[in-house]
Amino acid sequence: MVAIAFEDRVEVFALGHKTNVHVAGSGRPVILLHGSGPGVSAWSNWAGLIGELAENYKVYAPDIAGFGYTELKDGTKYDIKFWVQHLVAVMDALEIEKAVLVGNSFGGALSIAMALSQADRVEKIMLMGTPCGEFQISDGLYAGLTYEPSLENMRKLVENFPYDKGIITDAMVEARYEASIREGAHEAFRKLMPPPEEGRDTIVKGFPQKYLTGIKCEALVVHGREDRVVPPECGRRIFEAIPRAELHMFGQCGHWVQLERSQQFKKLLSDFLAA
Template sequence: MTEHTSAGKAKVIRAFDTDTNYHDAGKGHPVILLHGSGPGVSAWTNWKRILPVLGEYFHVLAPDMAGFGFTERKAGAAYDIKYWVKHLLGFMDALGIAKASLVGNSFGGSLALAAAARFGDRFDRLVLMGTPCDRFMMTPGLRVGWDYTPSRENMRVAMSHFPFDPASITDELVEDRYQTSLIPGAQEGLRQLLAKPNEDGDTPLSGMPEAVVATIAQPTLVLHGREDRVIPVEMGIKLARTIPDAELHIFGKCGHWVQSERQADFVALTLRHLGG
């Protein structure tokens, strides 16, 4: 393993034949934080304020998934949910992690569901935030991310769709994500994750099918912002109705980033659910 400082203090490990950038903190039971999508996303921008807090109770790891952040990009790689599940399992195997809890934000929640459905013995508990379920229409928040071209102004506009209060978008966040968006191929993961928007009319998208969600055996905490303009709150309700062992919390005056907009509540609920 090697270390670099491209975004905070990070480590790099070879996983699924890919040099994988990640951050970690603490010790104990492994908890893997899975980032969302969007322009300039990385594990660091999603989780840097959560890592040290949860790291007081667990060994917390936050990898940049293939196609995102500072992880190696393979020329011609065809990213899809199966690819990302293999990368996640490869990351765990490279670190000798037999079983972990998963905390997934948006795309990361979909990845958590896919991994838990296929490899249930590797995961004990799930926390899902702003996670899609089954079919829905592309929202303005997803559309602006797909259309993004690098500039600080465009990044600020894109980020304004995510929280309930756009005034919470800091210069630091804009700069962090703008710099990450300059990495060659930075949009590839996002544009392979989402369908290309239709020029006219709605663009249908698919989250994890309900039939698959219904097979999730792990106790699952579902968190969703009532005013989420990226993944509609109805998706969180559908998840909680479909997963056999689920608990749902909806936060008023909250958008897509529960972990930052309602950080204290997120931490308290996550610790209770994971047994911290």
Template structure:
């Protein structure tokens, strides 16, 4: 597929030394959607079913975070929470946005929580979906995601882990995600983020101290799939108890892909939450 026909490629914006790929649709209050950390992930792959509907109610901006997708990463880049938060803040500054809503999926939830803790005045509301951000025991599912070695069979296995409903996981989708994971430089960057093991340390490195989370003033909507095999439901329950203005919504018969497995309900729930006065 040529770049001109590739829906994963959107706008380009230079953030420091980082040429950032992002999607920007709609008008109104800016909502940033931060993707997860699966191999071959892009903002478009993560949020393709949500950007359009949510952009009818707000300005929706979905960047490829540094090290992922079609955002360029200088060879010297260190992949850690400081780097990702700095990239996110620089991106918001480059768009001249004083305050944003954040929707964070999994890894993106951890980045969103860290952003809110470090720059509370730059965030209005938080949506956390199957989020990291506190420490929890490494699951076999997350270990498989971060330990991915490129092959079509491995990708098929991972998609089974992500989705509770096997009907959502087609061979075509597995092929697309596998091809994305073997683009030049992608696996090398991915390996630097979450290898070598033991991978518990990468969960801990994405966590924000609990005392900082307890002091967050933001309203938060926490969303989780009951059958999530990647991030345990208990982590979102814990977040709902820690964050002082949080509400929790649990989807039944749902894995780690809430935004795909319950698309219409997810879009309505998130849209209504962000639209509240």
């Protein structure tokens, strides 16, 4: 396995933002796109996968603008259109002409947006726990959007993610908590993801299912049947809409498929990349 540490990263200037990107390996480019939430970053989502993937591929794991160690700038409107432009700028800066995108939750939504609007830059997409259509805000999303920094609150938050809470360790909670209290981190998150005004009655809106019929590339859709963050129905909607899609639904699995079913996930991804 290729050894990769947190320090194995580069900083590129993309769409006016100093952007943190973890880079490893060589060969065909694969871009790993993280989810959202307090303390999230490319490293927190993908540290356990980068080294293994880098044995056969050139792996890039960027912090999307406003998250992790990438800048968030006052006066900038952050939305899916901006994040698409930012990712394209990152690819340009790193001289990536076309790549496979592996998107986790929010990163899956960004992958969909890229496949729709930047089809010539996208080879394939793998979507994990990705929102689609409309649904009432889940307990997991509500906990993230209303999070106030403390170890206790972080533990309550991450307990929404896996089916089996026994996989949660003190180290896992502490690492994400420490990331959430880095100087300016919580304020930045609040600007990006303010608490819902209508509380638990808030309706979350992902890409409408009808738009996804326009995606031409291959798509592998992965979802946990007991996902308490993004309802599994979203995975089914995506599968039904994208013409060249496959769906793998994991039973007794929540939102952290890459952690809860790590070996099966890696095998699915490996086969998808090899096909």
